[in-house]
Amino acid sequence: MKNFFSKTLTALCAVGAAALFCAAPTMASQTLKIGAIIAETGQASFLGQPEAKTLRMLTDEINAKGGVAGKFKVELLLKDSAGQKGKAVSFARQLIEEDKVFAILGPTRSGSTMAIKNICEKTKTILISCASTKKIVDPVARYVFKTPQNDSLAVRMIYREMKSKGITKIAVVVGGTGFGKMGRMFLNKLAPEYGIKVIMNESYSPRATDLSPLVTKLMANPEIQAVVNWSIVPAQTILAKNMRQKKWNVPLYQSHGFGNIKYVEIGGPATEGIIFPAGRLLVADSLDASNPQQAVLLKYKKDYEAKYKEPVSTFGGHAYDAFNILCKAVAQVGTLNEEKVRSAIEHMTFIGTGGVFHFSPADHSGLKLDAFDMLTVKNGHFALYK
Amino acid sequence: MSTELFFQYFSAGITYGFLYAIVAIGFNIIYNATGIINFAQGEFVMLGGMTAISLYPFMPLPLAIAAAVIITTIIGALVEIIFIRWLDNPSVLRMIIITIGLSILIREAALFVWGESVRSLPYFNGNSISSINIMGANVSPQVLWVIGVCAVMVTVLSLFFKLTTLGREMRACAANRLAATLCGINTRNRITLSFMLSAAIGAAAGCVMSPITYSQYDMGPGLAIKGFTVAILGGLGNSMAAVAAGLLLGLVESFSVMVLPQSYQEIIATTILLLVLFIRPHGLFGNKEAAALKEF
Structure with a gap:
């Protein structure tokens, strides 16, 4: 009796395992798991909130169209770091080890990004940061990129x-x-x-x-x-x-x-x-039609403001750029291969909200001085400073 | 240092000193009635400011502030009635842990209601850049409001405790609760009143300071630490000493910027708190023998 019982159990386990094995590859190839570590609350919430909102909006948008390149459904795992380094580190570990995400967007803040830079590099997880300091990409880590203009x-x-x-x-x-x-x-x-x-x-x-x-x-x-x-x-x-x-x-x-x-x-x-x-996002309405960024800026501004009824900020733009750079690279490569996608980003030219990005193996920020304009505050609004 | 510069530092120090003093007095009122420290005191300040900001779009500013003070006072009463009143002879430690829990509860509720964002009331006179010239130094008119309102509150409170029957009854509760009860004073009601009073002054301070310091759901603990430092520095339970200690801390913080980076300012209060606790736990103006008789 005991023998029969254990045999049945073994058989059941085998069937279960087989089912899992068959299911796993098809499931994985259809889902692009993106982790995001954003300071949605805390002192940097004026940065993190528009970033989180932007990422949610873009995920919905792209999934409504059938996913990246029509085949990879995006699953966004958004973690609120509250702007704290320690939380960013533990979320990064969790996303990489437990959730097995394909790439991580964010963190919002420079200190948090520096804290997880090595973790991502060691585990070969693509990181596209929304934080600004040049130290994130200097020295270059192969898997680490960033979208905001360098602080330098x-x-x-x-x-x-x-x-x-x-x-x-x-x-x-x-x-x-x-x-x-x-x-x-x-x-x-x-x-x-x-x-x-x-x-x-x-x-x-x-x-x-x-x-x-x-x-x-x-x-x-x-x-x-x-x-x-x-x-x-x-x-x-x-x-x-x-x-x-x-x-x-x-x-x-x-x-x-x-x-x-x-x-x-x-x-x-x-x-x-x-x-x-x-970046020019804040003055998108007053740009010449000849500006290569104009179409991108106006579209993002319109979508965001229509959905959330609040003005865009450059920070949401950084998340917009990070998300789209990743999706563009995945679409180009056509498979979820970290190394190939990484390399695709490294050779990409991308027109984003932060500027026109020219990535290269030596430059993982991709923006030059011309990504900036000097702005000022005039009658409670942002305006070009001349 | 020129008089003008001196006065610039001085005015900033006085403004903060009074704010700290108000928070400290809030601590003292409740301490005197119950023998405990109410660590949710900073949350009363936050609630006052945030409520006034939410009401302001619907009514004139003075009305919004009055309503905010009344609402916070009611919350203060509710807090006492729901969480403290029914406890039969609780230990000091238990009460303190309850107030810490309360402060977390109120803060999370505020996060839920108002969210993360930083808000502020408009300046009572002029706007964020108007200033008046006093002895060659430019100070915001709001600074005068803070100093004025706080000074009035301190005076009224001390008169209340000295001259009115109700005030005397509250002091009696503080001195000896059993004796007060035997004299026919309803000590439980006086304790509720002490929570209401400290909620009210906290809320009023939260409103006048809001234009200068902004209001945010998590501003409470920072203020509570400063207020606690001041209360201890002056000697727990002594409101006039709290004013002196508050001004002292405010001025030290303000003038410290001359030699220390501003980012170290937070350390000053904590250092003072530790020093006082080690060296003079009964406070600058407190009586050692009297402090030794108290449970806490």
Whole structure:
């Protein structure tokens, strides 16, 4: 009896296993599992929210059309890192080891991306980051790409602008985040090339609620001709507010981390006149028809704004680019082979919201200085700065 | 340092000092009535600000603030009635853990209702860039509002506790609950009232500070730590000492920027808290013998 029972059990197991084995390959070839680690909540939520919304929108859109290249249904596994490095690392492990995703999009923040860069490289998982610092792609990791413009390029844009105005002595103020630290490094490193001297270096807590003592300290130095405020957290508008309250009217430059109109809304009139480099998405309506990006920008803007009833931000654009670069490469290759898809991205030219990307084995960012325009805030809206 | 610069640092320090003091007084009111620290105090501040912001589109600003204060006061009462009142002679530790749980509960509820976003009330006078010149320094008119409102609240509260019967009864509860009960005071109701009072002043502070500091669902714990530091620094239970300690912390934080990067500002309060707990646990203005008699 016992013998009969165990035999039946073995047979059942064998049948079950066989069924699984037969099912597995067909299932896998039809689904493109994309992991995404996005700071949907937390201090970087002004960046992460539009990214998450964009990824959900694009997934629905592409699946409605029958998937990538008409055969790979996209399954998006979106994890909210809350902007925390530790969470990003454990989500990356989970996505790679348990969910066996094909590629990971994000993380939103520079620090988080740097924390998982090696994990992705070692496990040969394609990572297309939505974070900005150049360190993500320098040194190049074979499986790691990014869509936002390099922070070093943003620094160059700002310095070029300052040089044309004859500004030579500046104060650098950064938010105490990964993005802030890398920004400070590039701001100090590149300044001499443009004949600029950074005479004060300050940083503030990303949780700061008032920076008037800091502004007072800066004001006490009469040599300062301009301030660069390099940050992604909401506290970045507080600096502008406190400067204008104190009637200190030196030009204020911000990073491309300012590209969400919500920062203007919470900062109010204090943000008027802030100058910052950004991709063209924010001024898509005022571009010439000759601009190669125009069609992409207008389509994304229209889709996003129709679906979510809120203005687009450059950050959502970074997610848009990351998602589409991956899908384009998968469609080109036609199979879900990490190495081939990786190589396809590496040789791709892609017209995205962040600029026209020219990837190469040595350049996993693909954008040049021309991806930026200088923008400003005019009557509560973003406008081209001329 | 020029007087102008000095005054710039000074005004920022005073503004923050008063805010911390208000949170600390909220701690003290409840501590005096119950002997516990209500760690949900920062959440009352958040609730006041966020409620006023939500109501503002539908009514004039003063009305929105008044309504927010009333709603938060009711929430304060509900918190006491639902979670604290029915406990029969609970231990201090148990009560503290309940308030920590409450603060998490309120915060998560606020996240659910208002989401992540950072909001703010409009400036009461002018806008985010208007300022007035005082002794050569430019300060936002909102700073005067904060200082004014907080100063009025502190004065009214201390008069209330000194002069009115109700206030005296509450102090009696604090001094000796059993004796107060024997005198015919309903101590349970006084405890509810203490929660309402501290919710009300927290909410009012949350409204006046909102234009300057913005409001967000998770602003509570940060404020609670500062307020707690100030309450301990002044000596638990002593509201006037809390004002002095609050101003001290505010000024130290503000002037520290001259030598320390702003990003280290958060460390100052924590360091002070630890130092006080190690060296002078009864606070700067507290009495060592009196503190030794208390359970906590």
